Amino acid sequence: MAKPDGNTSPEKNKPRLNSTKSKAELREILERLDTFSYYTDSNIRVPFTKFRFGLSPLLGLLPGIGDFAGLILSLYVLLEARRAGASGKVKRRMIRNMLIEFVFGLLPVVGDAFDAAFKANTRNTNLLRRYLLEQLDEAPKERFPWMAFFVFIGIFALLSWLFWRLLG
Numbered sequence: 372m373a374k375p376d377g378n379t380s381p382e383k384n385k386p387r388l389n390s391t392k393s394k395a396e397l398r399e400i401l402e403r404l405d406t407f408s409y410y411t412d413s414n415i416r417v418p419f420t421k422f423r424f425g426l427s428p429l430l431g432l433l434p435g436i437g438d439f440a441g442l443i444l445s446l447y448v449l450l451e452a453r454r455a456g457a458s459g460k461v462k463r464r465m466i467r468n469m470l471i472e473f474v475f476g477l478l479p480v481v482g483d484a485f486d487a488a489f490k491a492n493t494r495n496t497n498l499l500r501r502y503l504l505e506q507l508d509e510a511p512k513e514r515f516p517w518m519a520f521f522v523f524i525g526i527f528a529l530l531s532w533l534f535w536r537l538l539g
Contacts, residue, residue: 392455397503400455404448404496411444412490428487431476438476441486445469448495461502465495 392400413423427444430437449465457465472491476482 394507397455397507400451401496401500401503404451404492404499407447408490408492408496411441412493422487424487425490427472427490427492428483431483431486438473438482438486441476442469442473445472445492445495448492448499452495452499455499455503457499457502461498464498468494468498 410425411427412425414425416423427441430441430444433440446469449462449469452462452465468489468491472486472489475485475489478485
């Protein structure tokens with residue numbers, strides 16, 4: 372369906388980044404978030420395993436205030452996403468991840484293990500990274516021309532059938 376400006380191109384209608392930040396500034400935001408996520412989610416390695424956890428699950432061990440403190444720390448990722456110009460959909464998914472970690476973290480013992488495994492800050496940083504990479508990709512993605520392919524196959528089949536009928 373044509374838009375009011377008469378444009379039907381999907382590339383023109385692609386949502387654009389809600390930010391005036393340069394690519395370098397956006398890279399800096401992602402670098403800060405990678406560092407933050409590392410310290411809150413993956414800073415400490417359990418010996419003889421590949422499992423890592425960070426400050427957030429340790430805070431969760433404090434009864435009552437620990438999970439709330441982790442939630443407050445997680446707001447930093449959301450703030451940086453806002454600064455980067457992330458869409459409302461991305462920010463809502465981030466809030467959902469933060470709330471999942473907070474609510475499950477309230478459960479004694481099981482919640483602390485969940486906190487260590489869920490890693491909401493890392494998830495949210497990756498959400499923002501995927502969004503920014505998608506938005507900054509200026510070149511249209513090359514797509515296989517399926518319609519032309521099927522039209523060609525149809526014409527080929529029709530001509531083959533006609534040729535077969537005429538000769539056979």
